[in-house]
Amino acid sequence: MELRQLEYFVAVAEEANFTRAAARVHISQSGVSAQIRALERELGAELIDRSGGTATLTTAGQAALTQARATLAAAGSVRQSVDDVAGLLRGSLRVGMVTACTVPPLFDALARFHSAHPGVELTLQEDNSDRLVADVRAGELDIALVGVAAQAPDGLASMVVIDERIVAAVPPQHPLAAQDEATLAQVCEHPIVALPPGTGIRAVFDRDCAGVGLSPSITLQASAPDAVADLAARGLGVAILSASMMDTYADRLTAVELTDSTTAALLALVWAPQPNAASAKLVSMAEDAFGAAAL
Known part of the structure; x- marks a missing residue:
């Protein structure tokens, strides 16, 4: 018994027609018929009733169909497992x-x-x-x-690994450094140093500002948080960073909570x-x- 014989048998059973089954499995009708005849001889029973205008399953064929489908599915799983392992060996x-x-x-x-x-x-x-x-x-x-x-x-x-808020970061001598929290409007009274558009933290800041009708003045942009922090530490503006980043810059910058920033930075x-x-x-x-x- 060969897998291709089971494949042809299932195709005929589902199409109820040898011609359509042959087109489905891309071989000639005579080839399909010959392979199913060989399968029937091996099993010792007729699987397809060919006497009518359609190819219908005999009682033996109905019993065989479920197992034939299961066998083909199992063979497909074996093939997929081997392909998965091969994919982890190369590529x-x-x-x-x-x-x-x-x-x-x-x-x-x-x-x-x-x-x-x-x-x-x-x-x-x-x-x-x-x-x-x-x-x-x-x-x-x-x-x-x-x-x-x-x-x-x-x-x-997706898998979220960090879920936090953004903060304003300022050097100790900045007017905002004396307060633990501020509104977006208060922060936007000052020049802003931020990451560029297309970054998550900038998207959060832009979204929250738009939500309260603000158009902040982004005077300086840098693609690295370290650069944003360094610029702010030198008094060039208020940095917009994530809360977790502030652990790195606590020696130079003070974090100010943004009370009306409600969007999570992920x-x-x-x-x-x-x-x-x-x-x-x-x-x-x-x-x-x-x-x-x-x-």
């Missing part, structure tokens, strides 16, 4: 990361993946979050770490809804790495 995995974002758990996951699957070529590129999301959607990247406002991008699988891994084997494995390793980092 490539393209990873994106928001510019100037140092995230040790992601690096831990990449190192673990490389150690477990050295045959897979890893590539890592930086860009702003909007372009990274677009590249994942287009299939140019397999997975990316991005910053977004309020919610993960629609149409992609850092999330995003990938295609049906990832390849390598992407799925990295996602699993990232879940472990970020989970361990949170303990």
